[in-house]
Amino acid sequence: MQDVNVVVVFYSRTGSTERLALAAAVGAVQGRANIRLRRLPDPEGAAVDPEHGERMNREYVAPREADAAWAEAIVVGMPAGAETLSAQFEQYFDSLAALRDQGKFEGKIGASFSDGVGTSPLYAAMCRAGLITVPVLTDPDAVAAARLQGRRVANMIRALRPANAK
């Protein structure tokens, strides 16, 4: 089976969205994807969670344009409940505009995961970026849903490859 490339970009302050991001990454790996995990930095002036904030700052690097260029799917996640896109994700999607304008997003997949409501701003941003979106999965077991989402995304990449190669 051919390898596929997936980047998981998330923001987590206290570690709960991180848990889902890890699950999405594992799902993608189950689908035989190469993965990169990237965390958006804490917003300026925000209180860094004493238990998880410093650890996550140490363990993750911020996403770069090269990650989005490398990835055949971008899986994004932010803490549930937000009605609007956070400033960090606004900035993140802005940073991808150049790639999109060069046509590099043609055939690229976008997806999200969530432990509740609040993914619609992310989906709106992914649509604006021109990504082919895979709908969010809702399940009482958010970790299982995120894992399944990762696997679905890997399978979708593989399914779309012949078409994208043309």
Next chain:
Amino acid sequence: MITIRPSGERGQASQSWLNSRFTFSFANYHDPAHMGFRTLRVINDDRIAPGKGFGPHAHRDMEIVTYVLEGSLAHKDSMGQQHVIGPNTIQAMSAGTGIVHSEYNASANQPVHLLQIWIEPAMEDVEPSYQEFSFAPTEKRGRLRLLAGPHPAADAGSSAVIHQDAAVYVTELGVGETLSYSYQPERFGWVQVARGNMLLNGHKLGEGDGAAISKEPELLLAGGGPDGVEVLLFDLA
């Protein structure tokens, strides 16, 4: 036949926080002549600066055994496992269908020195698992202490079970102290010096040296000066 893999000929990677020696091809070090031996795929000799480490990354279908020689290592993975391990401990992960993990030096002021071993599993898609066992230093003193093998140990819960017909032992020998090991016919082996000096069937081996063992039914290991040796021994199909 004993084929020595000298320490200085290993691949290497140096960063401000990491000093690695690769017995076999790994990451950016690629040598077709050193891709592994039998099912043994990786022996990495890593020294990680205080507070630094490997951020979350993924593995699939690999048996990963970590043996800390000095310092302490903080492990966290997608199975929810979170542990700090030190010397005289076996950590084994079966990546199987997929895991994501991070490994950090748990200390803010001491480096950590470890050997990471990858063994190719006999089957794909096993359920991911994490195993960790500690033992008393006396258990490896002058005799072989099993770290990982294909079968549950007689005293269950003392060594890791891996999905391959391969056994990994450790021993510590004082100067002049000897130990012998017999391979069954058709078995292969690897010897990796973790620290110190030794003689292996008369061949001098120093820290970081390895040796591939083929059609060599009997091994005689002897601790060398000035401080003896700590050595890993593999029994491979």
